[in-house]
Every structure is written in structure tokens, then in C-alpha cells.
Amino acid sequence: MSKGLPEARTDSAMSELVPEPRxxxxxxxxxxSINSNLLGYIGIDTIIEQMRKKTMxxxxxxxxxxxxxxxxxxxxxxxxxxxxxxxxKASSWNREEKIPKTVEIKAIGHVIEEGGVKMKxxxxxxxxxxxxxxxxxxxxxxxxxxxxQYEKFLKEEVNIARKKRIPDTRVHCCLYFISPTGHxxxxxxxxxxxxxxxxVNIIPVIAKADTMTLxxxxxxxxxxxxxxxxxxxxxxxxxxxxxxxxxxxENDKIRQESMPFAVVGSDKEYQVNGKRVLGRKTPxxxxxxxxxxxxxxxxxxxxxxxxxxxxxxEVTHNIHYETYRAKRLxxxxxxxxxxxxxxxxxxxxxxxPCPTAE
Amino acid sequence: MDKEYVGxxxxxxxxxxxxxxxxFDFTxxxxxxxxxxxxxxxxxxxxxxxxxxxxxxxxxxxxxxTLTIERRAVEIxxxxxxVKxxxxxxxxxxxxxxxxxCWxxxxxxxxEQFEQYLRDESGLNRKNIQDSRVHCCLYFISPFGRxxxxxxxxxxxxxxxxVNIIPVIAKADALMPxxxxxxxxxxxxxxxxxxxxxxxxxxxxxxxxxxxxxxxxEMKGSIPFAVVGSCEVVRDGGTRPVRxxxxxxxxxxxxxxxxxxxxxxxxxxxxxxxxxxxEVTHDLLYEGYRxxxxxxxxxxxxxxxxxRSKLSRQSATEIPLPMLPLADTEKLIREKDEELRRMQEMxxxxxxxxxxNQAQGEQSDSL
Numbered sequence: 246m247s248k249g250l251p252e253a254r255t256d257s258a259m260s261e262l263v264p265e266p267r268x269x270x271x272x273x274x275x276x277x278s279i280n281s282n283l284l285g286y287i288g289i290d291t292i293i294e295q296m297r298k299k300t301m302x303x304x305x306x307x308x309x310x311x312x313x314x315x316x317x318x319x320x321x322x323x324x325x326x327x328x329x330x331x332x333x334k335a336s337s338w339n340r341e342e343k344i345p346k347t348v349e350i351k352a353i354g355h356v357i358e359e360g361g362v363k364m365k366x367x368x369x370x371x372x373x374x375x376x377x378x379x380x381x382x383x384x385x386x387x388x389x390x391x392x393x394q395y396e397k398f399l400k401e402e403v404n405i406a407r408k409k410r411i412p413d414t415r416v417h418c419c420l421y422f423i424s425p426t427g428h429x430x431x432x433x434x435x436x437x438x439x440x441x442x443x444x445v446n447i448i449p450v451i452a453k454a455d456t457m458t459l460x461x462x463x464x465x466x467x468x469x470x471x472x473x474x475x476x477x478x479x480x481x482x483x484x485x486x487x488x489x490x491x492x493x494x495e496n497d498k499i500r501q502e503s504m505p506f507a508v509v510g511s512d513k514e515y516q517v518n519g520k521r522v523l524g525r526k527t528p529x530x531x532x533x534x535x536x537x538x539x540x541x542x543x544x545x546x547x548x549x550x551x552x553x554x555x556x557x558x559e560v561t562h563n564i565h566y567e568t569y570r571a572k573r574l575x576x577x578x579x580x581x582x583x584x585x586x587x588x589x590x591x592x593x594x595x596x597x598p599c600p601t602a603e
Numbered sequence: 604m605d606k607e608y609v610g611x612x613x614x615x616x617x618x619x620x621x622x623x624x625x626x627f628d629f630t631x632x633x634x635x636x637x638x639x640x641x642x643x644x645x646x647x648x649x650x651x652x653x654x655x656x657x658x659x660x661x662x663x664x665x666x667x668x669t670l671t672i673e674r675r676a677v678e679i680x681x682x683x684x685x686v687k688x689x690x691x692x693x694x695x696x697x698x699x700x701x702x703x704x705c706w707x708x709x710x711x712x713x714x715e716q717f718e719q720y721l722r723d724e725s726g727l728n729r730k731n732i733q734d735s736r737v738h739c740c741l742y743f744i745s746p747f748g749r750x751x752x753x754x755x756x757x758x759x760x761x762x763x764x765x766v767n768i769i770p771v772i773a774k775a776d777a778l779m780p781x782x783x784x785x786x787x788x789x790x791x792x793x794x795x796x797x798x799x800x801x802x803x804x805x806x807x808x809x810x811x812x813x814x815x816x817x818x819x820x821e822m823k824g825s826i827p828f829a830v831v832g833s834c835e836v837v838r839d840g841g842t843r844p845v846r847x848x849x850x851x852x853x854x855x856x857x858x859x860x861x862x863x864x865x866x867x868x869x870x871x872x873x874x875x876x877x878x879x880x881x882e883v884t885h886d887l888l889y890e891g892y893r894x895x896x897x898x899x900x901x902x903x904x905x906x907x908x909x910x911r912s913k914l915s916r917q918s919a920t921e922i923p924l925p926m927l928p929l930a931d932t933e934k935l936i937r938e939k940d941e942e943l944r945r946m947q948e949m950x951x952x953x954x955x956x957x958x959x960n961q962a963q964g965e966q967s968d969s970l
């Protein structure tokens with residue numbers, strides 16, 4: 246895949262760039278002692294530190310899409326995930342705010358910074374999904390948008406004078422919100438995931454999970470997992486992309502036990518045991534969003550941001566985008582897409598694409 | 604003094620005794636998307652386990668499922684009074700990807716019950732009319748949306764003139780108190796905007812005491828009721844066992860008025876307004892149906908439409924309704940109309956012909 250650049254195995258190192266918890270660096274910052282046992286110290290192990298410095302300067306992109314019926318707490322969850330008001334909640338109680346008649350795609354970008362690292366986060370909202378009486382093919386605008394981003398990237402890549410850093414608007418992760426009925430998935434959920442799991446990384450989450458007791462939650466999750474399996478729907482992390490045994494065992498555990506994550510989101514803080522926590526206050530108790538005994542928000546957050554962020558991007562780039570690209574090239578008879586490149590003499594398409602410098 | 608004592612003060616008692624002997628029929632319909640806790644709520648309301656043997660289909664099965672109407676009957680006895688409760692369920696409602704017109708089978712069902720009653724009423728043997736009309740429809744609104752969804756509005760508009768609607772917010776333990784208030788207000792506003800008539804709980808009598816009136820007003824103000832149902836009894840750390848749902852952060856008590864409106868719903872539906880629901884169904888909704896029905900039977904464009912709509916009970920028996928299903932009767936009348944019109948046309952032609960002949964004859968005579 247990558248040509249000698251150490252990007253292939255950088256996910257473990259890159260994840261160090263995502264702040265807290267910061268695991269101890271695997272490599273010392275500077276050579277510790279002069280009386281080393283090695284024959285001599287070269288210093289190539291500092292490459293990781295150089296990359297880290299570089300990334301901190303340039304920052305990185307992350308594009309997350311949220312899909313689900315209105316009212317399932319999508320915007321609140323995204324705000325809770327990134328601890329900032331990155332998603333404008335549909336003014337829920339505004340009378341003039343009507344449900345859009347077709348699915349709209351709204352992409353809003355934010356730059357958030359933590360520990361010196363800048364992230365350009367784009368949240369892609371899909372209001373109108375699943376809200377009509379007739380929801381046939383309501384996933385089509387979403388599929389179209391995702392493919393359009395791949396197309397944009399492809400066009401940039403095929404250019405002669407390429408930008409140093411191709412702006413990456415491709416959807417790295419799609420959070421699909423399942424309604425907590427407690428019974429099973431709805432036909433619309435199945436249809437959406439069947440169509441879209443082949444083009445984008447789908448992470449199903451069970452929304453507003455504070456309506457289910459522990460038993461109900463575990464039963465529901467089991468049933469959902471089984472339904473997804475029976476229908477051949479591969480959600481992220483997909484089994485076929487596990488790179489090694491370590492990945493496989495880690496991901497197996499997540500796939501078979503934790504997912505889909507049953508989450509609760511909140512942007513309000515309450516005082517619990519002397520601490521201020523994000524939660525929901527009801528007459529019968531306070532639901533703490535980050536308490537693992539209450540819901541799995543912390544698991545989702547760690548999964549998406551702290552451990553698998555880079556992997557999400559890589560799978561998008563190396564698998565989904567490649568699939569799209571191959572299809573496009575095949576459609577054009579092996580030639581690069583002609584539209585938009587008329588009149589230019591095109592270099593032969595490289596056998597493997599150069600990964601974009603992050 | 605005995606002469607002035609007529610004795611009909613004992614009438615209510617007589618009525619009471621008769622009703623007790625006869626027992627009550629009540630048909631309750633529950634409607635709403637699946638997964639909103641309808642079955643659990645019904646079991647909680649009537650303290651039964653009506654849905655023991657039901658199978659919940661998974662998503663792929665539901666893709667091909669069409670809406671069905673299911674009826675379950677249970678006899679409940681309390682304090683010597685027998686109630687035959689019929690529950691009408693609408694599995695499949697709102698499940699498909701395309702839910703267009705999915706409410707039509709429900710509307711048809713309600714009208715069929717009216718039709719049946721109309722036929723029975725107009726028939727010869729009226730002693731044992733079975734009243735299968737739907738007296739009340741509990742409509743379950745999702746707490747996850749932002750008020751009524753397009754499907755909710757479409758359903759309610761299709762049935763609001765045909766059945767008493769009591770809207771409830773399902774799974775209300777998903778909401779914090781402020782969210783509940785906002786959602787209720789939003790739903791009330793939407794109902795007004797869409798001109799949907801829900802069941803109006805009647806005002807209490809003016810001779811009730813202030814406390815009771817205040818309570819009644821409060822209850823009416825909390826419509827739509829935000830309910831939580833549970834079939835499980837929870838023992839909460841030493842205190843008395845309650846029906847509830849146990850979470851890691853606390854236990855929701857179904858019968859606690861601070862937690863949800865279950866008690867209000869139970870009181871208003873079962874304890875105080877069961878009879879009123881039946882009466883409104885009979886006096887208002889059924890009569891409306893009957894009037895529309897008979898109006899349509901009359902020849903279109905006929906005179907005295909107004910008088911026909913005020914058909915009294917007596918004249919109803921003169922119309923041969925029980926003979927044919929209503930659709931066929933209509934067809935027959937239309938056919939007869941056509942015939943009449945054709946005959947009239949022919950007559951006019953013949954008359955014109957005759958006049959012409961006469962005129963010609965006169966001419967030839969005069970010539």
C-alpha cells in the first residue's frame with residue numbers, strides 16, 4: 246500500500262497525538278545516555294517525533310456523518326463527543342422549523358484544538374432522513390453525497406498539478422442512530438445499512454439508551470447484532486479488514502460484545518458527589534453520560550476518537566475510496582475519468598496511489 | 604303523604620342493578636409504531652397479561668408485513684361488575700419504509716363496526732345487539748420525536764371524526780421534566796393547528812367541591828398524558844414493592860404522579876370516563892356516521908336533503924337496509940335512476956314527436 250513511508254503502522258503512534266489518555270511514548274525523545282550499548286546511535290527512531298511535530302503543525306481532518314430520524318439526539322451526541330457546540334441542534338421547539346420534505350445534507354466545519362493539536366472537524370447532518378410517511382430511497386441523497394466526495398478527491402488526485410495536501414472531504418465515519426424500541430431494527434434501518442455499508446464506515450449506535458434497563462439493553466443489542474449478521478451487513482470495524490491477530494482480537498471483542506454502543510448524550514451539567522458531570526436529571530435519578538454503569542458513551546468516544554480515529558480514515562482511504570476509484574476507472578475503460586480533465590495530457594495512472602501526506 | 608311519594612328516586616338503583624347484571628362492553632383500540640410500549644401499558648392499565656403469547660417479528664419480517672387488525676378479549680371483574688374488554692391492536696402500523704395509506708385498514712375497520720351496528724339497529728331482532736364499535740383509541744406518540752410526525756398527523760386526521768382519540772406520550776421515562784412539558788405543549792399546538800379533534804374530557808358538575816374541580820382541571824391540562832408502563836414489580840431497598848422500571852441510576856415508579864401521568868390516565872380512562880366514552884361514541888360519532896351514510900343513500904341532488912339528514916328512528920325501519928350490503932343498495936338506486944332518466948327522455952322525445960305530427964297535421968289540414 247504505502248511506499249516505504251511509515252504511514253502503514255502509524256495508527257498506534259498517531260493515536261498518541263489524540264490527547265488524553267496519553268500513553269507513554271514508545272521512543273525516547275532524545276538519546277538518554279552517551280554510554281550506550283549499541284555500536285553507535287543513528288537517530289532514526291526520532292522519525293516518530295518528527296512526524297508528530299509535523300502533524301501538530303498541520304493538524305488533521307475528520308469528517309463524521311450522522312444519520313437517523315429526527316429527535317434521536319444526533320446533534321447532542323456529536324456535541325458531547327467533541328465537547329463543543331459543533332452541531333446546531335434543530336431548534337426543537339420552534340414552530341416554524343418544519344421537517345424537510347427530502348433528505349438534506351448539511352456539512353458544517355469547525356476547528357477544535359487540544360494539547361496543541363488542531364483538528365478540522367466536519368459534521369455532516371442529514372435532516373429529513375426517515376421522517377416522512379414514505380421513506381423509500383431516502384438514503385439515495387446520502388449515497389450520492391458520499392460518492393461525490395470520492396469523486397472530488399479522485400479528480401484532485403488525477404490532476405497534473407496536484408495540491409500539496411488534497412483537501413479531504415470524504416466521509417470517514419457514519420454514525421447510524423437506531424431507535425431504542427427494544428424490539429428489533431426497523432426495515433428502514435436494514436435498508437440504509439445494506440446500501441451504505443459498502444461505501445462508508447458505518448458505526449451503529451443505539452440512541453437515547455436511557456429508556457432501556459440493563460436486561461433490555463443487552464437483549465436488544467444481541468438481537469440487533471444477529472439481525473445485522475443475518476442480513477450480511479458489515480459495520481465498522483469490518484472483519485475483513487483486520488490486519489493482524491492483535492487487531493482481530495481487539496476488534497472481535499468490540500464487535501461481539503460492545504457494539505452497537507448504547508449511548509446517551511447531554512450538554513447540561515449537574516452536581517453529582519461533588520463533581521460536575523454531563524447528564525440528564527430526572528425525578529428518579531441523574532443519568533451520567535460518562536459513567537460506564539449508566540451508558541456506553543465513554544466507550545463510543547474512546548473508540549471513535551482515542552483509538553480508531555486514524556484507522557477510520559485509513560479504511561476510508563484504502564478500501565472504500567479505492568473501491569470507488571477502481572469502479573470509476575473500469576467504467577472508463579481503464580482511462581482516468583475524462584470529465585473535467587479535457588484537454589490535458591494525462592500521465593499514466595500510478596499502480597498504487599500515493600497516500601496523502603497527513 | 605304516601606300519595607306524594609312516587610318512588611322514582613330508586614331509579615338509579617334499578618339502572619345500576621340492571622347494568623351490573625348485564626355487564627359492560629368496552630372496545631379499546633391501541634395504535635402507534637411498534638416498540639412504543641403499547642402492550643406493556645395495556646397490561647399495566649388492566650393488570651392483566653394479555654400479550655403473553657405474542658411473537659415480535661424482526662425487521663426483515665416487518666419489511667413485508669402489511670397492517671393487520673387483531674382483536675383480543677378479556678373479561679375483568681371488579682367489585683361485582685363485569686367488564687368485557689375488547690382490545691384492538693394494529694401491528695404493522697408505521698413499520699414499513701413506505702407507510703403511505705397504512706391507516707386505511709384502521710379507518711375501514713372502525714367504519715365496518717359502525718356499519719354492522721347500523722344494520723343491527725335497523726334490523727328486526729334488536730334485543731341482543733352486540734356493540735363492537737370502537738369506543739376509544741389510545742394513540743401512542745414517540746417521545747423521541749419533536750412532536751407529532753407526519754404519519755401521526757395523517758393517522759389522526761383520518762380517524763378523529765370516527766373514534767374518541769386519547770393521545771399519550773409513550774415511554775415517558777426518556778424525558779426530563781422540562782422536556783416533557785415542552786413536548787406536550789408542542790403536541791397541543793400541533794393538534795390545534797391541524798384541527799384534530801381529540802376526546803374532550805367533560806367539565807365536572809358545578810356542584811362538585813373546589814378541590815375536585817381543581818384536580819380535574821390539572822388532569823385535563825396534562826393531556827397528552829406522558830406514560831410509563833411496566834409489568835414488573837420492583838422492590839426498592841426495603842420500601843414497599845412498586846410497579847416500575849429499575850435503572851442503574853434510579854427506579855421509575857409507574858404509579859408515582861411525579862414520575863409520569865399513568866395514574867391520571869388510569870383514573871380518567873377507566874375510573875371515571877368509561878361510560879362517557881361509550882356515550883360519545885354512540886351519540887356523536889355513530890350518529891354522525893349514520894347521518895352521512897343515509898344521506899349518501901338518498902338520490903344525489905334530491906330535494907329535502909336537510910330533512911333526510913334528520914331522519915328519525917321511526918323512519919329508519921322503513922328503509923330496507925338489512926336486505927343488502929350498503930354498497931349494493933347504492934348501486935341499485937343509481938341504476939334505477941338511470942332507468943328513470945332514460946324513460947323520461949324517451950317520453951319527452953315522444954311528446955315532441957307528437958307535437959310535430961300535430962303541427963304538420965294542422966298544416967296539411969289547413970292547406
